[in-house]
Every structure is written in C-alpha cells, then in structure tokens.
Amino acid sequence: SVSDKLGAEIVRLWVASTDYSGDLNIDDKILARVVDAYRRIRNTLRFLLANTSDFNAATDAVPLDELLEVDRYALARAAQFQAEVLAHYEVYEFHPVVAKLQVYCSEDLGSFYLDVLKDRLYTTAPKSLARRSAQTALWHLTHAMLRWMAPFLSFTAEEAWQVFAPGQSPSIFIETFSEVDAWADADLLAKWGRIREIRDLANKQIESVRAAGNLGSSLQATLAITANAADHALLASLGDGLKFVTITSEATLTAGDELSIAVAPSSAAKCERCWHYRDDVGHDPAHPTICSRCTSNLHGDGEVRRVA
Structure with missing residues (x-):
C-alpha cells in the first residue's frame, strides 16, 4: 500500500493537498509531487531547527524593535501568511494551505530569507546581535510554522516540536496559533x-x-x-x-x-572563511587567508550589521 511504501505522512499530505470538492486522483506522478512537497517542507524545518539549536529564548532573544530590518520583514511576512492560513482553515480549506506553505518555504524562506541569513548565522560571532537577531526571528518562525503544518503533517510537527521545545508543553496539539499582531508591518512588506x-x-x-x-x-x-x-x-x-x-x-x-x-x-581575493571576495584578505599576517571582517568576528568586537 501507499502507506507502507511512502509512510502515513505522505498519505495525509496527499489528502490535504487535494481539492475534495471534485474528483480525487492518485497515481505515481501525483505521489511523487507530494513526496517532493514533503521534502521541501521538512528540509525547511530542518534548517530552522538546526539554526536555533544553540538559542535560548529566555536569555538570548532580541526585542522585536531591536531586530535587524530583514528579520522584522520576515516576521511581518509570516504574520501576513498566517492570516491567509487561518482564513482557509476557518472554512476547512486544506489544499490551499498546503500549496501556499510549499511556496512560502520555497520562495519566501529558501530562495530569499534563509539564503540571506546564512552569512550572518555562519560568520558572525555566536552571541552577537547580528546572529541573535537572526535566531530570534527563526525561533518565532519555527513556532508559527509548526502550528501551520500540524493539522496535515501531524507526525512531523509533533516530532519536530519535541526537538524544538522539550519541556515547554507535552504536545504541539495543545498549542494555539502564534500571536503575530505585533509583527504586522505594511510599510516593511511594501518596501x-x-x-x-x-x-x-x-x-x-x-x-x-x-x-x-x-x-x-x-x-x-x-x-x-x-x-x-x-x-x-x-x-x-x-x-x-x-x-x-x-x-x-x-x-x-x-x-x-x-x-x-x-x-x-x-x-579581489577570496576569504576562505566567509567566501566573500575582498581587497583586505591577508591584512593580518597572523591570519593570511581571511578578511578583516572575519578577523573582527573571530578575535575582535565583531562587525555591526543593521539591515541584513
């Protein structure tokens, strides 16, 4: 059976992604697309979990008004997206949520926000404002995303919740949707x-x-x-x-x-640490293969990032 071969989550996702007001179709090509959609969502979730693994919201979180601008934009976009999701859930429309979540993971996160974040997450000082701002936004996004997907990717959401929030509450299914009103910002969305x-x-x-x-x-x-x-x-x-x-x-x-x-x-020469091409690579004889911003991030006060 499909469940034995691909798993119950794929069956659940196929049902949720299908417009049940018409005929329901299933074949190998359709299931292959469902599997691809599942991988896209799961891989996005893996990135979120991996990059918040050393983040403690109680001690490390950055206040909303102190986040870097692109992080505030990401939360504003998430608030806008949640409004769309809840509008569909109110009338029991699951297939638009599945379709929109795929696009959100692929375009809003994978192709843009998470791609832009990688430099900050991987090259700035671990406890710097630049990195903690990124992690704060990712922490909020993970909370929100697990709730969006829980109605149709129940096992995956529950498994991820146990990793993401151990001890916070016993299950994702006793949580309510994230409070996102403070994230809304029409000007940032337009900009x-x-x-x-x-x-x-x-x-x-x-x-x-x-x-x-x-x-x-x-x-x-x-x-x-x-x-x-x-x-x-x-x-x-x-x-x-x-x-x-x-x-x-x-x-x-x-x-x-x-x-x-x-x-x-x-x-310019390529910095072997951040991979940026910069004229100041080798500025420090003690570190001849890295640039000045990496030297600062590793051994100094760290670079100041205000926007992205």
Missing part, C-alpha cells in the same frame, strides 16, 4: 517586496554572466546598480546591507533615470 523584485532581476543578471562562464558563485560578483529616485532611496537605505541582501561581495548604487544592473567578476 521589501520591491527590494525582492530588484534582487530577482540582479539574480537573473548574475545567472546570465555565470552561464557565459565568467562567474562562479554569486559571491564572486560585483554589482553596479543604477536606479531611479524611488528605487535609489529604497536601496540606499540598506547601506552596506545591499551586498548581503544580493549575496554578492560588492554592490554599488548610482542615481539614474531607470533601473539597470551590471555584473562583473571581482578582482
């Missing part, structure tokens, strides 16, 4: 919605240069962005965070009449 559109355009330019064989990873790229007044003000507000949002080693901004993005490979 970062446009930033993500520009970032997508930059990624397309980077991919075209990579396809031509002139570039390796996006961190090898330098961006030269020309933008109209509105977009220029938006991107300028990111300051040095622009390169972290675009996951490049350098990003410059110039005012112009319309948006254009030029991509070129960096001529």
